[in-house]
Amino acid sequence: MSYIKIECVLRENCRCGESPVWEEASNSLLFVDIPAKKVCRWDSLSKRVQQVTVEAPVSSVALRQGGGYVATIGTKFCALNWEDRSAVALATVDKDKKNNRFNDGKVDPAGRYFAGTMAEETAPAVLERHQGSLYSLFPDHHVEKYFDQVDISNGLDWSLDHKIFYYIDSLSYSVDAFDYDLQTGKISNRRSVYKLEKEEQIPDGMCIDTEGKLWVACYNGGRVIRLDPETGKRLQTVKLPVVKTTSCCFGGKDYSEMYVTCARDGTDPEGLLQQPEAGGIFKITGLGVKGIPPYPYAG
Ligand SMILES: O=C(O)[C@H](O)[C@@H](O)[C@H](O)[C@H](O)CO
Numbered sequence: 001m002s003y004i005k006i007e008c009v010l011r012e013n014c015r016c017g018e019s020p021v022w023e024e025a026s027n028s029l030l031f032v033d034i035p036a037k038k039v040c041r042w043d044s045l046s047k048r049v050q051q052v053t054v055e056a057p058v059s060s061v062a063l064r065q066g067g068g069y070v071a072t073i074g075t076k077f078c079a080l081n082w083e084d085r086s087a088v089a090l091a092t093v094d095k096d097k098k099n100n101r102f103n104d105g106k107v108d109p110a111g112r113y114f115a116g117t118m119a120e121e122t123a124p125a126v127l128e129r130h131q132g133s134l135y136s137l138f139p140d141h142h143v144e145k146y147f148d149q150v151d152i153s154n155g156l157d158w159s160l161d162h163k164i165f166y167y168i169d170s171l172s173y174s175v176d177a178f179d180y181d182l183q184t185g186k187i188s189n190r191r192s193v194y195k196l197e198k199e200e201q202i203p204d205g206m207c208i209d210t211e212g213k214l215w216v217a218c219y220n221g222g223r224v225i226r227l228d229p230e231t232g233k234r235l236q237t238v239k240l241p242v243v244k245t246t247s248c249c250f251g252g253k254d255y256s257e258m259y260v261t262c263a264r265d266g267t268d269p270e271g272l273l274q275q276p277e278a279g280g281i282f283k284i285t286g287l288g289v290k291g292i293p294p295y296p297y298a299g
């Protein structure tokens, strides 16, 4: 019997915390605060946070095989050097869409950096629709585009056998699956594996566990849900003391802890009184399942 424990491990007041990624080598959690243009690294041992401020909204960060990180900044895939705090563009997308920015991103098992775009929001989930696309940055730095007409490109991950790509376009209120060809990075045969219920609100970030089940952070739903993509059933709901939960990843010892990011922006003064930890980093223990290490970008 395990007991679920939820604690705010870092009161960071993120305007929009996102993209939690566990870095085993440094016992740290990486994450971003999108509108604050910050990439943060929280050392779970010393409890200290380091941050690098970049020049545009930063929506995701990932490990890089040769050391350092990659990040999606504005509409650019960038290499991020933590030591000298520099970001160097590797590729730019959506050059004809001046109001767009990248959103959620993650590296596939072959080391390609997948990330999608969206129009900049005027308020949470309020934006010009169908402006986004899904892309990936290959190890040789060329970019491939998968599809357009995306509203809010969000959570993504791959099945344990690497044959399925899971993807969320938030305003479709659906978790979708594609067949995945790891050799070529091509996707096909889109279908929905789960439709969110009304009280679950907006699907946002997502990660997979070692049993092949999906964990989805529900923006405005104050929860993460565990889904079985094979049966289309929800297996578990874990509620958090904040409403704008944005993303989740596994980390810590043997990837047995879950880390959840959330947003503070869009919360009214009364909401902030009820949720003083809004924008913080949460750790969930006692789930009884583990995650897998993040894949590093191979370029
Ligand atoms: O965290 C993200 O992925 C977006 O950038 C956010 O802005 C919210 O998710 C969005 O407002 C709700 O859909």
Ligand SMILES: [Zn+2]
Residues within 6 Å of the ligand: 018, 103, 104, 154, 155, 204, 205, 246, 247
């Ligand atoms: Zn997101």
